[in-house]
Structures are given as C-alpha cells and as structure tokens.
Amino acid sequence: xxxxxxSKKYAVGVDLGGTKICTxxxxxxxxxxxxxxxxxxxxxxxxxxxxxxxxxxxxxxxQSGVYFDMIAGIGIGSPGPLNWKTGEVLxxxxxxGWDRIPLRxxxxxxxxxxxxxxxxxxxxxxxxxxYGAGSGVDNMVYITISTGIGGGIICGGRIYRGETGMAxxxxxxxxxxxxxxxxxxxxxxxxxxxxxxAIASRMRERLASKQYGEWRKDCLSAKDVFEAAEKGVEAAxxxxxxxxxxxxVGVLNLTHLFNPRIIVIGGGVANGSPFVVESIRQFVRExxxxxxxxxxxIVPAGLGALAGVIGAATLPFVRxxxxx
Amino acid sequence: xxxxxxSKKYAVGVDLGGTKICTxxxxxxxxxxxxxxxxxxxxxxxxxxxxxxxxxxxxxxxQSGVYFDMIAGIGIGSPGPLNWKTGEVLxxxxxxGWDRIPLRxxxxxxxxxxxxxxxxxxxxxxxxxxYGAGSGVDNMVYITISTGIGGGIICGGRIYRGETGMAxxxxxxxxxxxxxxxxxxxxxxxxxxxxxxAIASRMRERLASKQYGEWRKDCLSAKDVFEAAEKGVEAAxxxxxxxxxxxxVGVLNLTHLFNPRIIVIGGGVANGSPFVVESIRQFVRExxxxxxxxxxxIVPAGLGALAGVIGAATLPFVRxxxxx
Numbered sequence: 001x002x003x004x005x006x007s008k009k010y011a012v013g014v015d016l017g018g019t020k021i022c023t024x025x026x027x028x029x030x031x032x033x034x035x036x037x038x039x040x041x042x043x044x045x046x047x048x049x050x051x052x053x054x055x056x057x058x059x060x061x062x063q064s065g066v067y068f069d070m071i072a073g074i075g076i077g078s079p080g081p082l083n084w085k086t087g088e089v090l091x092x093x094x095x096x097g098w099d100r101i102p103l104r105x106x107x108x109x110x111x112x113x114x115x116x117x118x119x120x121x122x123x124x125x126x127x128x129x130x131y132g133a134g135s136g137v138d139n140m141v142y143i144t145i146s147t148g149i150g151g152g153i154i155c156g157g158r159i160y161r162g163e164t165g166m167a168x169x170x171x172x173x174x175x176x177x178x179x180x181x182x183x184x185x186x187x188x189x190x191x192x193x194x195x196x197x198a199i200a201s202r203m204r205e206r207l208a209s210k211q212y213g214e215w216r217k218d219c220l221s222a223k224d225v226f227e228a229a230e231k232g233v234e235a236a237x238x239x240x241x242x243x244x245x246x247x248x249v250g251v252l253n254l255t256h257l258f259n260p261r262i263i264v265i266g267g268g269v270a271n272g273s274p275f276v277v278e279s280i281r282q283f284v285r286e287x288x289x290x291x292x293x294x295x296x297x298i299v300p301a302g303l304g305a306l307a308g309v310i311g312a313a314t315l316p317f318v319r320x321x322x323x324x
Numbered sequence: 325x326x327x328x329x330x331s332k333k334y335a336v337g338v339d340l341g342g343t344k345i346c347t348x349x350x351x352x353x354x355x356x357x358x359x360x361x362x363x364x365x366x367x368x369x370x371x372x373x374x375x376x377x378x379x380x381x382x383x384x385x386x387q388s389g390v391y392f393d394m395i396a397g398i399g400i401g402s403p404g405p406l407n408w409k410t411g412e413v414l415x416x417x418x419x420x421g422w423d424r425i426p427l428r429x430x431x432x433x434x435x436x437x438x439x440x441x442x443x444x445x446x447x448x449x450x451x452x453x454x455y456g457a458g459s460g461v462d463n464m465v466y467i468t469i470s471t472g473i474g475g476g477i478i479c480g481g482r483i484y485r486g487e488t489g490m491a492x493x494x495x496x497x498x499x500x501x502x503x504x505x506x507x508x509x510x511x512x513x514x515x516x517x518x519x520x521x522a523i524a525s526r527m528r529e530r531l532a533s534k535q536y537g538e539w540r541k542d543c544l545s546a547k548d549v550f551e552a553a554e555k556g557v558e559a560a561x562x563x564x565x566x567x568x569x570x571x572x573v574g575v576l577n578l579t580h581l582f583n584p585r586i587i588v589i590g591g592g593v594a595n596g597s598p599f600v601v602e603s604i605r606q607f608v609r610e611x612x613x614x615x616x617x618x619x620x621x622i623v624p625a626g627l628g629a630l631a632g633v634i635g636a637a638t639l640p641f642v643r644x645x646x647x648x
Binding site: 044081091113138139153155156158159161162163164165166167168169170172173174175176177178184185186245249252253256257258259260261269287289292294296323 | 357405414462463477478479482484485486487488489490491492493494496497498499500501502508509510550567573576577578580581582583584585611613615619620638
C-alpha cells in the first residue's frame with residue numbers, strides 16, 4: 001500500500017456504457033491509480049447493473065490502496081438523456097429498463113461520498129480539458145466516435161451544458177437530409193453516416209446487394225470494415241470514405257460555429273485508426289475560413305480509451321471548483 | 325431639447341452594412357432617441373465611407389439633443405472578418421478596399437469617446453439579449469437572414485466569440501454537400517440555400533431554363549420571390565420552400581448543438597415574412613429531441629429591423645460591464 005498525504009486528492013470514476021462499465025481511481029493530477037472493466041449486462045435491468053456498479057467501485061477503491069477518507073467523491077459518466085442537476089438517468093436506448101433512475105442518489109447513499117452524474121461525452125470532454133489534449137485551453141469541442149457519436153463543449157474554460165443539459169448533440173447534426181435514416185427518426189444525421197454502428201450497417205447494405213464471399217457475415221463490426229478497406233476491398237473503402245467525408249463536414253461545421261482552439265476526437269472508431277483524425281484535419285484545413293482554420297488544432301484524445309473514465313473521475317474535482 | 329440627467333446613460337450605435345449605414349442614439353433602457361440611415365456607397369472606398377460614418381455620428385448626436393458628456397461611448401457593428409480586440413476591420417467582401425482598417429481607433433480619436441467594434445451579427449445578438457427577445461436569458465442563438473446569413477451566440481449570459489472572434493458562422497454550416505456553390509468556395513452552406521441573395525439567384529436559375537414572361541428579370545430580389553410564391557407562381561414556391569426547409573435543418577442543428585432557451589431570428593428575409601419563423605418553429609418542434617424542443621422558443625427579433633443598430637449602441641454599456 002502506497003503512502004498518501006491526508007488531503008482528499010483522489011476520486012473514483014465510473015464510465016457506464018451499454019456494453020461495459022469501466023471504473024477507476026485517479027489522483028488529482030489525473031493519473032490512473034487503478035482501473036477495471038466489467039461487462040454491463042444491460043439486459044439484466046437497472047437493479048442488477050447498479051449492483052455491479054457498486055461492486056466495481058468497492059473493488060477499485062480496495063485495489064488502489066487509497067484510504068477512504070482521502071477520496072473527494074465519485075463521478076459517473078452515463079449515456080443520456082439524463083438530468084445532471086438531479087442526478088437521474090431519464091432513459092437510454094443502450095440501457096433497457098432505465099427510466100428516471102436516481103443513480104447519483106443511490107451511489108451517494110451507498111458510499112457516503114459526494115457523487116456527480118454527467119452525460120458520458122461531457123465527462124470525457126471535462127477529462128480531456130483538465131488532463132488531456134485540451135489542457136489549459138479556453139474553447140474546445142470534444143467528439144467521441146464509437147457506437148454512436150457524441151460531443152462535449154468547453155466554452156470559456158467550462159463545460160457548456162445548455163438549457164437542459166443536452167447541448168453538444170454533435171451526432172444528430174444533419175449533414176445531408178437525403179442521407180440514411182438515423183435511429184433518432186431524422187435522416188442524414190452525422191451519426192447515421194459515421195458512427196461505428198453506421199459504418200457496419202452501411203457495409204452490410206452493400207454486401208447484401210452483391211456477392212462478397214467471406215465478407216457476407218452478420219456480425220460485421222466497424223473495425224472489420226476498416227481492416228477490409230485497408231486490404232483494398234472496394235465496398236469497404238467506399239463506406240469508410242463516406243464516413244470520413246461526413247466527419248469532415250461535421251467537424252468543419254463545428255469549427256465555423258465554435259471557432260475553438262482545439263477539437264479533440266476520441267472514441268473507438270477514431271482511436272482505432274489514426275488516419276481518421278488526419279483526414280478530418282486535412283478536410284478542415286482545406287475548407288474552413290482562414291481565421292478559424294489557423295486557430296484550431298484537430299487532435300486525437302490525449303487520454304485515449306480512458307478519456308471516459310478519467311473524465312468521470314474528474315467530476316468531483318471540477319464540480320467542487322465550479323461551486324466555489 | 326429634452327432635459328436629461330447627468331450620468332452617462334446614452335450611447336451611439338453604427339450599423340455599417342454593404343449598402344447602408346444606420347446610426348442611432350439610444351438610452352440605457354434601449355430606447356431609440358434618434359436614428360438615421362444613409363447609403364454606404366461602399367464603392368467609394370474606406371476613406372469616404374469613414375467620412376460618412378463620422379458625419380452621421382455627428383448628425384445623430386446633434387439631432388438627439390443629448391449632451392456630449394452624457395454619452396457612454398460609440399459601438400460599431402461591421403461585417404467581418406474583423407478583430408474585435410484591436411478594433412480593425414480585416415477585410416470584407418461587402419466593403420471593397422477595406423484591409424486592416426483600424427476603424428475603432430479612427431472613430432475613437434475623432435470623437436474622444438470610448439469606441440467598440442464588433443461583428444454585426446454579434447452586435448445584433450448582444451442587442452436582442454439586452455433589450456429584445458432574449459432579454460434575461462442565459463443561452464441564446466441569434467440568426468440574421470438577409471443578404472447573407474450570420475449568427476451570434478450567447479452562452480451563460482455573455483457573447484461567445486470563440487478563439488479569434490469568428491464563432492457563430494451559422495451561414496457556412498454545410499447542410500447538404502450536394503447543394504449549390506457558396507461564395508465561400510464550399511458547397512451546400514446554409515447561406516447558399518436560404519440567404520436573400522441565394523433565394524433570388526436560385527429563382528433566376530429556374531427562370532433561365534423556362535419561359536415565365538414577366539418574371540424574367542435580372543433585378544429580382546428575395547422579396548419579389550416571396551411575393552410571387554404567395555401569388556402561387558410554382559417556381560417561386562419551390563425556391564421559397566427549399567430555402568425554408570434548409571433554414572429548418574440549420575436551426576434544428578443549432579438546437580441540438582446549443583440546447584438554447586431561445587433562438588432569435590432577424591434580418592430582412594425573416595422580418596419580411598412572418599411565416600419563415602413559423603415554418604422553422606414547426607420543423608424544429610417536429611424533429612428535435614423532446615428535451616431540447618421543449619426548452620427552446622423560436623421567435624422573430626424583438627428589435628425588428630433596428631436589432632443591428634441598437635445592438636451596436638449596446639456595446640458601450642455591455643463592454644463596460646464585461647470589464648468590471
């Protein structure tokens with residue numbers, strides 16, 4: 001067990017996802033002391049999932065060797081929509097059965113520690129802003145490209161949540177109304193072109209109409225499509241090209257709207273293929289107004305795959321600062 | 325001459341446009357004391373235009389009957405790009421010959437009054453936020469639809485300028501990359517579908533390919549197209565429908581990105597036809613996520629056609645507050 005000073009300089013983060021729960025203890029410099037990932041088993045419903053969250057929090061605290069009274073609090077990043085003020089998860093397509101679950105209160109009572117709930121993309125943005133690629137920057141946009149596409153906006157050094165905490169819905173920016181149907185009901189959302197789910201399903205559509213032998217499989221992932229594109233499979237190349245093109249359009253729009261110092265791109269799809277970020281960067285450099293193009297850096301998430309959980313763990317530190 | 329108290333509770337606003345210069349004296353409650361509009365005659369170049377600006381400022385101050393020492397300052401709203409910090413107009417497609425003109429300094433030295441320069445859409449947003457439709461609101465987006473399309477963003481009660489003062493380029497959000505070419509060089513910008521210029525030029529395109537008798541004219545304006553649409557001219561109806569449809573898409577995107585309390589729509593095209601705002605409102609109500617749709621009001625500019633000049637005149641009051 002490491003010897004630690006007596007000030008409350010540690011925090012617990014929980015990145016609650018539809019498929020896995022990642023939990024970590026970090027220190028106030030953003031260093032991960034210990035981290036663990038378990039499956040969500042979301043189909044089992046909220047009660048069981050919450051039980052697993054409590055178990056994994058207990059586990060990481062024990063594992064970290066940090067004394068309980070040195071922990072500033074617990075931060076939870078969760079898929080939305082949620083109410084960050086009341087700490088309720090309102091509902092989520094990825095968490096079946098969740099309906100106005102007072103997750104913050106449940107965890108707070110269970111551990112008797114200040115607990116904070118935030119939209120997962122906002123939590124990751126807060127983490128990247130405090131400890132990652134956007135450290136010290138005033139104006140930043142964070143985008144996560146994974147199963148879906150989400151975003152978090154930092155304006156003047158603080159997270160911008162909007163009127164009801166739902167700002168930054170980058171994935172549902174319509175980039176071509178003639179585009180594919182999105183699960184939100186609209187057509188041509190960025191998410192419908194460029195999320196991991198969209199990349200896989202658009203590849204399946206192409207395969208369904210032609211004979212591709214070994215590529216004709218149902219459990220195709222975005223990763224498979226990227227690999228196939230690299231190997232030169234034409235259908236995969238087209239799907240990847242289109243996905244990246246619309247990411248370029250989306251990020252260009254964000255650049256013109258927010259004129260940010262930095263745009264940070266995280267999530268499985270971006271982390272898995274460095275040329276995604278590079279292609280977006282080139283597109284924006286070519287198409288944006290000079291004054292905004294010169295001001296912005298477009299970079300991969302500095303905290304990599306841990307952006308979500310480090311962001312969640314950052315919440316107790318940041319929210320304390322906000323209330324000062 | 326009215327009797328006025330001795331505190332500095334008046335301000336001068338200049339709304340510098342490509343075709344006209346509107347100048348006003350307002351009091352600190354946003355009431356217009358006197359207002360005047362003259363042609364810009366932009367083709368005469370910066371020196372002559374600046375001479376006219378000085379003349380019109382002198383004129384409105386005299387006309388208002390306000391004592392010079394009761395004037396808090398002068399605010400200028402100008403087409404961009406400009407540097408609001410240094411007070412220079414960098415260049416502008418609508419102001420030929422303007423290149424790094426230190427407009428703020430010139431006016432400040434000429435009148436010995438604190439002078440402020442701001443992008444015209446930002447100035448109008450500031451005016452609407454202080455005295456118009458967005459009064460008292462934390463999160464607001466202002467859009468102006470006239471010759472071009474511009475925007476101003478209020479985050480947490482303050483204008484959000486971004487890293488280099490160029491945030492809010494609403495008109496250059498790409499809403500369909502297969503769309504018409506925009507003067508910025510990209511394709512399918514909102515401005516290329518829905519600005520006054522675009523509405524007129526898309527009508528001309530349709531007319532060029534068919535015989536429309538009396539509609540076959542070169543000096544067609546957006547107003548003519550709206551009037552023709554109301555009279556049932558099919559080509560005009562299609563152009564107007566498309567313009568409004570993409571305004572709906574653009575405002576929907578802004579709603580999902582900013583989750584604002586209010587979206588204020590001003591500018592000649594919106595002011596001229598109340599059903600523009602109503603159509604956008606319906607589109608967003610139908611297509612936006614419930615939590616953001618319920619939070620937002622979509623309304624016409626409360627200051628109407630004077631939003632620009634009142635906004636400019638608001639700058640001395642607001643900038644003083646910002647510096648406190």
